[in-house]
């Protein structure tokens with residue numbers, strides 16, 4: 001299995017985008033090459049997914065934000081959004097966890113870790129569109145009838161990139177692929193999906209370096225990672241097996257085997273330790289560009305890990321552990337000098353009650369992109385930011401709902417107006 005450290009930078013070859021699912025780019029032959037086992041079944045499922053994706057893509061083809069870049073244009077600007085996977089904030093040393101899981105980020109002065117961010121959904125396919133678009137967290141449809149922040153950046157003259165270690169197509173992926181396809185360039189680097197060991201997220205660094213080396217004046221890069229998705233031990237190389245006993249080397253452990261609680265938790269923490277390394281490597285690459293650069297990281301949902309006396313594991317149980325997500329901000333010193341007031345506000349809001357709905361608005365504000373009807377009350381960089389209610393999956397108000405004492409499951413409470 002390749003490790004992040006051993007992975008070669010992947011060349012930027014448009015013809016090599018085997019898994020790019022743009023029109024006419026995914027042939028049956030290519031699918032067969034990608035999935036040597038079970039091709040007929042998978043082919044039928046993929047054709048159905050591809051058709052659904054093309055239908056929604058047609059429906060929003062002419063959608064425009066009419067976005068423009070209004071900032072000073074002589075300096076280079078780079079904005080990176082890292083979408084994490086299954087990331088719990090309480091497992092970050094930066095947020096007070098007793099274990100040294102984020103030693104590298106803890107040493108970087110410009111890092112701000114947000115301690116109170118909530119995702120409305122504990123399912124990737126539903127949570128990621130809320131991060132990328134203006135989709136309401138209460139909208140339970142698979143697809144949203146608008147494009148994402150990627151399209152807005154493109155309209156405003158940014159070169160846009162999507163790099164992923166997740167899958168390009170499938171029941172769990174198509175609502176995200178819809179937006180990946182808005183980018184000028186998209187690449188899926190994992191030959192398998194979350195069910196397999198596959199590659200580690202570190203494979204994203206080579207292509208990221210290649211993008212940064214292109215020296216374009218304005219760039220947006222979205223990195224969609226596998227983060228801490230079960231099997232946790234598949235998410236980090238051997239050198240990151242810090243907390244033991246872990247599930248490293250164990251064949252097909254079960255997510256629901258509570259006798260594995262200790263090893264499972266150790267492997268989960270190791271995956272956070274690796275995410276710390278990945279994010280710090282991205283930051284060092286951005287720092288070396290000498291540009292006005294920002295990085296915003298947010299996980300798609302949390303995870304249950306047999307917490308305390310609770311017997312729940314995995315995600316999708318409507319517990320507090322499902323909805324709380326890790327999130328952090330970094331900016332280059334050059335960016336800090338250009339927008340000192342905004343950075344002061346970000347620091348002030350490290351413990352503010354945030355939801356992932358703010359990401360769309362904050363990313364555009366961070367890049368000095370404006371569009372008619374822009375809502376700065378949802379940007380954490382803005383003096384106009386306003387606290388909102390946080391509705392989550394199942395019709396709960398995250399802040400107003402009661403919790404059962406064992407698993408912190410949300411129990412129904414009247415929605416606040």
Ligand SMILES: [Zn+2]
Nearest residue numbers: 086123124300
């Ligand atoms: Zn997920």
